[in-house]
Amino acid sequence: MIQKILIANRGEIALRVLRACKELGIQTVVVHSTADADAMHVRLADESVCIGPPPSRDSYLNIHQIVAACEITGADAVHPGYGFLSENAKFADILAAHNITFIGPSGDHIRIMGDKIEAKRTAKRLGIPVVPGSEGAVTDEKEAKRVAAEIGYPVIIKASAGGGGRGMKVARTEDDLEVALATARSEAGAAFGDDAVYIEKYLEKPRHIELQVFGDGFGNGVHFGERDCSLQRRHQKVWEEANSPALNEEARARIGGICAKAVADLGYSGAGTIEFLYENGEFYFIEMNTRLQVEHPVTEAITGIDLVHEQIRVASGGGLSVRQEDIKFNGHAIECRINAEDPRTFTPSPGTITHFHTPGGLGIRVDSGVYSGYKIPPYYDSLIGKLIVHGRNRVECMMRLRRALDEFVVDGIKTTLPLFRDLVGNADIANGDYDIHWLEKYLAATAE
Template identity: 70%
Template structure:
């Protein structure tokens, strides 16, 4: 087992990893930018190292600075959290070259899943169901028209190196295809430095379902059910719950087994999430995230496992502490992402926290790095906390979420708390009746 782990991240996820390490008796090193000198993850860690100025490109996204911090402190391993360097294959290779363990999958798996076309081809070969679409990248408008005619409109054009909804455009018919194609390529080039795109059938009212998988890197893998992440704004998740309200036990077992078998065959190591669009009883693969997800706590709640602990165990060469038959779902869990944003436009709202009070009680978990007097810097993501609730069933989880939101106090900045309180009054949310388009339409209706 490692004696010391460096956490190459900030905010609530850095605290999450520090807590797991502390329970395992492992020393921790926090890295931080100048802006984060007084951040909670810096205060909580055993050691801290400043790795650069405020912009993330000069600090949290600087592999050389992170490796230098490892060498200064003697950290034997790096936990990347999510975002930043968590899916950077070159960084993983650099760590390996310096005899530092990356707590996550091998570089080759990050590379495979980091390219949407290669990921789709790989998953299809492993028996994972995929959305009908082009066999690879589409280079020109005429080829795009041929593919669209074969699979039928509407279609969606996606950047091969995409994420977060960038480089993604929908065409309802051939007339709109040319503009959508050129726009997607232009956005992809600007956002990722890679203009390559591919085309898929655009599903009308799908849900976004993701399967949590975990592998030991030696050919054994399990799945930990699904999460429904359909409530999204501009392709960014807002609320996640597990198990999915629309997924039957039979469907869960079927798609879970397919996913676990796929990652076992490639000898995947650690936590990963295979994401699908789900419509009319069918699952269609869209991507795999080779890291811990923001919404991992809802899975932890219903299975009673610590996914970060398991990541550390596997990375150190030890065995997972469970097999598939040991995993059973208990109750229902929901997570809402608390962002420092001003509604209704969701404008980032950094500033000083005058008062912070976290909710408590049975079945309530608050993952946040806030404290009284903390100043939220303007340089990073606006996520400032995750409120997770767990109940015996979905109705109890919803009741606990409503109660916990009422207890949560974040004074000094605007947040998305009012959004969730309003959503809980909607019959569709109460009944679990929503698709990936539901929230955007609701926001349009309530714009005024």
């Protein structure tokens, strides 16, 4: 069994992992930059190690410093959270070379799924439905035109090593293709150091559906249902819910079974999320994230299973704690990401929180590492907390969410709370009638 876990992250996810470790009786070490010396997870951990100045490259992305912190404190495992080094295959390999358990999949599986072209090939081999598109990287305009003509316009060009919407361009006609291809390559090279791109059919009004999966590394796999992440801005998720308003039991069981079998056949170990676009009753693979997701609490709410506990159990070699038939789905859950941003312009709003009051009551959970008097640093992601609400059904969940948002108070900085108060009263949201383009259209309309 793992004895001491070093948490190689910050903010709400570091605190989330720390709490799970305490419940399991496991000692904790956190690393932090000088900017995070007063963070809540630093205050609550058994041990803390400062690993550098505020810039991420000098602290949270500094593999040498993190491995040194493990050796100094005797930590025998590392939980990477999400972001930073959570999907860094080199980091996983280096930890393995130092006999430190990486609480996540193998470096090889991270590499496969980190390359979008190889991930798509692997998904297809495992029987996961994929979007029609190029078999690999598109190398020139002539090849791009041939592929686009075969699958039909509109098409979308994506960075092979990409994510977060960077290196992603839509071409609706052949005339658009040349500029879209050049722009996507340029953005991909600048953002990821790799200008390889590929082409897929562009779906006009899809939903973004993702399946939470787990493998034990011994050929067994399960799924914990789906999450609907269709409310997005610039390809960044804003609001997630489980189960999806768009799926019925038959569709849920079908895609869940495919994904559980895929991770089992892959020999995958730990938590993963297989993401799809969903349109006209069909699923199309986008990517697989080889880590815990920001939105994992909505899955925990409807299953009653602690996914971080499960990660630690699997990494310890204990296998999965549940079989597929043991996993039951109860009610409905919604998560709102509360960011330190202007709710209209979405510009970051660092500064000191003068008053912080979270909602409470049945079915309410807030994951946050901030407190009254805490200073939001300008160096990192703007997420300051997540409001997770659970109800017996979606109607109850929405009413509970409305009440919780009214109780939530964050003073001293601007936050996205006003946006969610608007959304919870919108008829389309209440009816579950939205796709991945809905939020940006709504924001454009309300800005006029």
